[in-house]
Amino acid sequence: MIQRPKGTKDILPDEIYLWQYVEKKIEEIMSLYGFKEIRTPVFESTELFLRGVGDTTDVVQKEMYTFDDKGGRSITLRPEGTAGIVRAFIENGMASWPSPLKLFYNMAMYRYENVQKGRLREFHQIGAEVFGTDSYLADFEIVEMANRIINDLNLPNIVLEINSIGCKECRGKYQEALKSFIGSKIDEYCDTCKSRFEKNTMRILDCKEKKCKENNANAPSIIDYLCENCKTHFINLQKLLDNSNIKYKINPRIVRGLDYYTKTVFEFVSEEEGYTIIGGGRYDYLIKELGGQDTSAIGFAIGMERVIELFKKYNLDKLEKSRPELYIAYIDDASCNFANKLKFNLRQLGIYVEGDILQRSLKAQLKYADKINAKYVIVIGENEIKDNYAQIKNMQTGNSDKIKLDENIIKQYIKK
């Protein structure tokens, strides 16, 4: 039997309504904040991610789906959304659009990783990006919108963690300080940390190896090395969060795995599942690095599979599955034609009506009507056609009323 590739998932009709609800909710909120949808290609030139995401990151080094197409071009399935959006921003001259430019996307991402809870090789992110502002007001708006999404989806036990990793200037100083702190002790660190020492020192702070963690315990904090500008930026953001009663934790250990981040970085973490469901931050150099003009930007991405999992856990019972308003059953050939006509007319009026297309017995039709949870049932037979009246039965209460077989009257009855 051919099975789906490792790390992929089928989303079946019994679950899709959850996705539709959550996606709709998120997109409504984003629209409310002025974000417009953008869609970019599933695959891009490999170089985009090498330069955009950063060639020292794990995502690029070992998790990309990269291949040569028939024309010999190196192609990569997008492992994240931001790089492609920035490419589109530059390529379509969006820098000349009114600032700030707010975009959102809802797209599948691809990473070759080992599968476990909340981690797939094909997964979905809804993300938002703001281009053209380096103000802390944008940082606030983006964090506040993410917070709103968590709240409106009614997801409990989510903690907001924020940090600032500074700009080029302060990060340079900090890296020096960090290097001299680790310095001679580097032999005590794990191999990956050793390899990161030169090129990506800050990542060492993120290591979960016991030994490395212990060694990092007294490491200098980036926050102490922020330049004046970055410091006030960070403090202003905190003030706004305080004002809005948005609870957060400053976590100097958040450095994020993508190289493009600067200044504010943040994560919404599910305490019980132990994973991040929304992650994001500012990336003031990325656009220039990818060949655009100097433009500040900030954004985040929501891990949809993780959100759905949490949402299912807490809110499943609150959602109603779609069900037919009416099932029209028939008895013989003549009434079958009549029933079909009525079904057709009601659908023209926008009513969700079901009827038999299997030529089944009346009993089987009614059983089916029950299984699909139809609200009302009408049975058409010789008498009904003759009288042009039928019983309309409420399947929940079992009560029925006499009704004229006129689609407008039926519509009115059902909708009341």
Next chain:
RNA sequence: GUGGAUGUAGCUCAGUUGGUUAGAGCGCUAGUUUGUGGCACUAGAGGCCGUGGGUUCGAGUCCCAUCUUCCACCCCA
């Protein structure tokens, strides 16, 4: 990439120290005297026992490999 568990019907799972045509519940289809669902009863369909090798007179059961799924590390959403 590393470590641990797992795989029998659409789903959840039984399957004795290796021994005839592999089972149950749920679900699905049909029927229970023919124009009314849910309940009950009856019957039916549906399995290369993940895949490929091996041991054996004989393998769902034992051995090896491989794949999948799940969990942890790493990393991330």
